[in-house]
Amino acid sequence: MKLLPHIRIWLSTDFAQDVIGTGRYRLLRTIGELGSLSAAAEQLGISYRKAWDDLKKAEKSIGCRLISKSRGGSGGGGKTELTADGIRLIGLYEQFAGKVERFAMETFNTLAKEIGGGQEHDRVP
Amino acid sequence: MKLLPHIRIWLSTDFAQDVIGTGRYRLLRTIGELGSLSAAAEQLGISYRKAWDDLKKAEKSIGCRLISKSRGGSGGGGKTELTADGIRLIGLYEQFAGKVERFAMETFNTLAKEIGGGQEHDRVP
DNA sequence: CGTCGATATGTTCGCAGATGCATGTCGGAT
DNA sequence: ATCCGACATGCATCTGCGAACATATCGACG
Known part of the structure; x- marks a missing residue:
């Protein structure tokens, strides 16, 4: 019964999940x-198509623009950078997810020591 | 930018995810x-079919039996109860998930106060 | 030994989400 | 004015997952 925790962290809004x-x-x-x-x-x-879709969904969910885009440039290229909101968002996510994950690992190890001291029984066929 | 956290907590094993x-x-x-x-x-x-599938998957993932089943009985009925492993598992999950969720809420509130002080810009069309 | 309800499992159908293909659009640099 | 590559988007297709349907099996109890 060797278990490990596995956590998926999302930020959502009142009106839309999965920002x-x-x-x-x-x-x-x-x-x-x-x-x-x-x-x-x-x-x-990942494909450009998927990346673009993901971005669009994120912006629609959160309700504000996350990147500022431009087209044209040397060799036709454009440039894309995060907006202030975008920077705040990834900063928030990074810190939040990091703290929660670290806490979860510690907590799980403690609990597993307390509870999971048993051996396996009734191996499934 | 009113956000809230949304966490999904799983326990997995080395060789199988999503126990x-x-x-x-x-x-x-x-x-x-x-x-x-x-x-x-x-x-x-949920349908009996789905419940049974979920159970089977969980047992296969964790590698031991979680419930003990029997058939027949008064009126043809059977009875089903959790094994010792099953009881330990839900106990572990309950405590673990509870602690992590509580921690996540507190942490998020603190962070949101620090970072999320801004207003919304560039409302998406 | 027949009944009854719960366990056990295969099979098909529909659909949401992902993938891939193709095409349109824009604007700075030359 | 032209060109080029990255942004932008529509469309057909594929695929995996869950729901719904159907059916077989078991065994204590009466």
Whole structure:
């Protein structure tokens, strides 16, 4: 009965669930680092289509813009950067998720020591 | 930017994910209370088929039996009760999930006060 | 030994979400 | 003015999951 905790953390609003989770957090963070949505999608190994959809859903859920986009530029490229709201959002998520995950690990280890001292029985066929 | 946290807590093993979450926790708990899988399914508003599948998956993931079943009896009825492992599992989940959720709420409130002091900008169309 | 209700399991159908393909659009740099 | 690559979006398709239906099996009790 060797168990480990596995937690999925989301931020939601009153009127829409699933504003941001680990996937969208990573996406926003990578966009911020690379300055490009398509480059971020490539680095994360997801299609541009999906990345764009995720972004749109996140913005619709939270109700404000998370990135500011532009087109054209040297070689036709555009640039994309996080808005102030976007930066605040990933900062909040990062800190929150980190604290909760750390707490969960500690708590689980303590509890498992107290409760899970037993051995396995009745192995399933 | 009024956000709230939304957490899903699972227990997993090294070799299989998703042993138990809120749904299966409720199912096991109700089985323990009512002494019947079909009665539990009915009370929870899910089909017997789904309840049975969930149970099977949980047992396969964790690798040991969670309930002991019998058939026949007065009026043909059987009885179903949690094994010692099953009882330990829901106890562990209950305590763990409770602590983590409480911690998450407190932590989020603190963080939101620190970070989320801003107003909304760039309302999405 | 027949009944009855609960366990046990296969099978099919429908649908939401993901994936992939194709195409349109924009604007700075040259 | 043209070009180029990244933003933007529609559309067809695929796929996995859950719901619903159907049915077999078991065994104490009377």
